[in-house]
Amino acid sequence: MSSNDTNTGINKQARDGFLVVSSSVWSSLYYELIKSQNDTIATRVLSTYLAICCGADATHQRSKWSSGAIYKRVGIAPSASKKAIAWLSEHNYIEIKKEAKKNVSPDYRINFFGNNPKDTNATDNIYIPNGIVSGVNGDESQSPLRILRDHHNPHLLYLFIRLYGFQDKYLDVVNPDIASTAVNSQNLDATMLYETNKELGGTIRVWGLNKQTTPQINIRQSTEFHDFEKYKDIEGLGGGVGFFTTLSKLNLINHVTHLCNGEMTHSGDEIEHLYIPYANDQSDHKITLCSSGATSNSQPLIYELEHYNYFSILPSNYKKVHYQQFIKMTYRTKLGEVVRRIDDDKQLNQDIDKLMKGVELKSMGII
Structure with a gap:
């Protein structure tokens, strides 16, 4: 379960500012380092560079962070950071x-x-939350950069930062064509479990995904992000799956499931987001429907729902829907384009609430 609200919890400080890194410069720096330095030194220089970028002013080009400031946030000893500088x-x-x-x-x-x-x-610009370097919730001793630096794996750090340059800004997730359920051939079409009859308005449909079907995120091995086929192991990370698994264990990414319009699609640019089931709490609506005597497969709806995940209510004009699971960065920059998507979510939720109010009144015999 995850939230898209970057004004709350661990995302607040990450939202308050960002550093900018040139994608081409970041790649040049990385490749020059791994050719000439060992992993520890390469990771240290990459970390020092990110810290200097984080300490930059509004131009993103002038920084006044000393080796002491770098030590405070990233844990690199002043003597070592001076060498990196x-x-x-x-x-x-x-x-x-x-x-x-x-x-x-x-x-x-x-x-x-x-x-x-x-x-x-x-x-060319990559926008990275300041919290990656400076820490979140005021805890500078456990900044994500410090955690990554302690792995002494320049490949992990390089790809993690680069991942911020491959985001779907509307969905607020990693580009679905890189890693998502859309990459594989799995069918996540939702099952319609219930539709209100004409006496109750014929206004809503209930959808779900059978618990026997577990969404599986796959990694596309060769993309502009990285060629995991050419660099299968990326120095101990075990390819694309190993890379994303490592970030997940470090709580730097998480999974989020969306309800989407239409039949299952396997192309990121064909995904039509509707809302995030867990972020859109419909528990009160679930109680209303089950209390109204709703049935599915000739038994009370509440019993049928035990076999399904992602209880989802939609207006009855939606005839086919499916689920998609994506990878989401734990620490994110300002909302940007996702504000429009959140507004769309809010409008749909208001429409559903209004329809459910009518269902409740009809089931109670009030209207």
């Missing part, structure tokens, strides 16, 4: 305008190599 400067990823001194902040300029971090339409 020197490496970044020597290889032109940052320019040191002013060295750090006692009680004096440094002045680093982040090189975007011609890319514009302020251009919100630039496809």
